[in-house]
Amino acid sequence: MTNKTVLIFFFFSFWSLGNAYSQINSIIPGDDGRSWKLSTRSSFYEVWLTKDNEVKFSCYGDKLMKDISYRPLLKDELPTRNARNYAESVIELEFPDGVRNLDLTFESAEILDIDGYQTLAITQKDKLYPLRVTEYISVIYEKDLIEKWITVKNGAKDKRSGNIEIERLMSGSIFLPQNDYDLTHYSGWWGHELQPAVTTLTPGSKIIHVRDFKPYGSSFFAVKPTGEHDGFSGEVWFGTVDYSGNWKVQFEKSSTGELQILGGMNFWDQSVILKKGESFTTPKIILGYTREGLSGASRNIVAYTAERLPQYHRNTVRPVIYNSWFATGFGVTENNQYELAKVAKKMGAELFMLDDGWYQSKGIAMSLGDWTEDKNKFPNGLASLVKKVKQLGMEFGIWVEPESVVTTSELYKMHPDWILGYPNRDSRIDPHRIGREDKYYMLNLAREDVYEYLFDSYCKLLKETDIRYLKWDMNNLLTDVGFPSGTREEQMEVRIKYVENMYRLMEELRKEFPDLWIENCAGGGGRIDMGLMKRTDISWVSDVTDPVVRIFMHYSYLALYPASTMLDLVTDADNHELGLSMGFKFDVAMSGILGVGANILAWNDMQLDIAAKKIAEYKEIRPIVQFGIPYRLISPYETNRSAIQYVSQDGEKSVLFIYNLSEDPSGSTPEAKQSTIIRIKGLDPNAAYTIEGMDGTFSGKFLMEQGLDYHVRGAYKSRIFKISKK
Ligand code: GLA
Secondary structure (H helix, E strand, O other), X not given: OOHHHHHHHHHHHHHOOOOHHXXXXXXXXXXXXXXXXXXXXXXXXXXXXXXXXXXXXXXXXXXXXXXXXXXXOOEEOOOEOOOOOOOOOOEEEEOOOOOOOXXXXXXXXXXXXXXXXXXXXXXXXXXOOOEEEEEEEEEEHHHOEEEEEEEEEEOOOOHHHOOEEEEEEEEEEEEEOOOOEEEEEEEEEOOEEEEEEEEEEOOEEEEEEOOOOOOOOOOOEEEEEOOOOOOOOEOEEEEEEOOOOOEEEEEEEOOOOOEEEEEEEOOOOOOEEEOOOOEEEOOOEEEEEEOEHHHHHHHHHHHHHHOOOOHHHOOOOOOOEEEOHHHHOOOOOHHHHHHHHHHHHHHOOOEEEEOOOOEOEEOOEEOOOOOOEOOOOOOOOHHHHHHHHHHHOOEEEEEEOOOEEEOOOHHHHHOHHHEXXXXXXXXXXXXXXHOOOOOEEEEOOOOHHHHHHHHHHHHHHHHHHOOOEEEEOOOOOOOOOOOOOOOHHHHHOHHHHHHHHHHHHHHHHHHHOOOOEEEEOEOOEOOOOHHHHOOOOEEEOOOOOOHHHHHHHHHHHHHHOOHHHXXXXXXXXXXXXXXXXXXXXXXXXXXXXXXXXXXXXXXXXXXXHHHHHHHHHHHHHHHHHHHOEEEEEEOOOOOOEEEEEXXXXXXXXXXXXXXXXXXXXXXXXXXXXXXXXXXXOOOOOOOEEEEOOOOOOEEHHHHHHOXXXXXXXXXXXXXXXXXXXX
């Protein structure tokens, strides 16, 4: 390197730090070089070495602890399968000679700059075998988060040393001090995405995990000391795994009261072979500590996620979408789609989404796998419809399911060996469970030829049609990942390679088409996670669009993910005998990304007029909704109302959504039942605010401490308050 290039290199390294806090020394080594103190805005993490060079976890918690005396925990920073360990192991493997325990000792530590964040890298080696384990801990100072991940390397130099088989490798572990703890997590199934569950952790093991690629829930967890909490204060440890394959988070409560939390890839039915010189790196686990209750945990993880959405559209307001699936189902034609598009445009929609049913079909079975349009439905070609819709002034989106194939497709006929499954077993998914065609398989995306086929097909489709929005669906699920032609090693690693190639496909398509939008869908919200947050722009939360159900789902979703990714459609679905007003339906869908999915050709002028007005109102508030700081104020899971508030990043504006779910509000006294007071958050106590539709001004202090009288009475009534700093 010449001096000049060195200078340029430093300039760019500095420039790429990307956040104001990267200059803060968030990792401080002890004077003797045998301990490391990591701190975020309000948390503190310590690692240290014993005199025998064992790497120990000391504590993770309140930053104030570092200044007062505390009793460090004597736990292994990386528990392994060995005799001294009473903890759950992060690493389990087998050496070539059949030895299955590890004996790690400290080798080196360094502080690196990774993606602009100070990162502690501690390398340990086995005392006997040529194995090196490096643990990384990155400090995301301003978000009160750390990221952990691990690289394991087979350092054998000669052939005779042989392969190491990894049987389990999590991303990291932490320990919480002796106490009683409650765990909040989110599980789900089709139509019931992200159901919150709260449980007290008793001695023993509690595991949340996925084994079929499709959790409908989340690896997100929040653990707090058992007891009274208002949701906005109190200690909470939380985290999530940055992975879209099978993941696992384990909570191990000892009989003496300590709690170990560890998470990462789920090694159920999988292993990794490390040949000499090879290494394997886990996905990250993101961990956080806050004293601001679950609300603080959510705000930190949501802000972290928002900064990691795909860069191109990260700060672009999301379009108002019209999706034709609920109107025309599989019966799409060029004509009916164009008619819908014209009305959608008039209402104010900005993107027209052509859902399932547009590609080749054989009888009633859609030819998943053959990604060209059905000429009977689009005699002039799909590109012609796209052009016409674009001429109306709307963008065009299309539904795809790249990872699946049906046996009636040309693709399957040409490559029957491209599917995942065992030869002597019928490992396709029970069609009744999916409610779709028979003989429906998942492609083996671990294969390079499958990857290439998909990449080429989608490049061609996007190029020829000029489409820049994919609704990327995955209705399948899978547990029997047979790869009959693969070596034993390929078979055991098939899930890992599959996910790598799924990510790669999205990333490479984005490189070819930088302005591409990707909507994440998996039979509703089956696969929404941090890994796909980084690679998709928008999420389809659920196939259930009933607004009352959606109020609950939105409340959960916003605990984990940014509102700029939460898509809802106003449809004709309405399970309520009395019927829900259009205003209510729109108010629910307007709390994230607004879309319409109803058969708008059947709507009368009054309905179209309401829709147009609501869409116009949404466009006014959407920058605050999509990019503001979210506060979940009243939980529908705990009462019969729901309230969500967003505050713009500059604190100038706020939007408050209130939904009533019952005629008779809950409360133990008549006064409480009558009360419609809500204390809002995130305002400047000393500033004056006006509220659209209300007289006078209010101080921030008043609105946050005395509260706003929101006057919404009766079941299924809603209101949106627009609050501005004077
Ligand atoms: C899945 C999606 C739906 C729709 C259908 C089409 O169920 O979640 O939104 O796209 O597939 O088959």
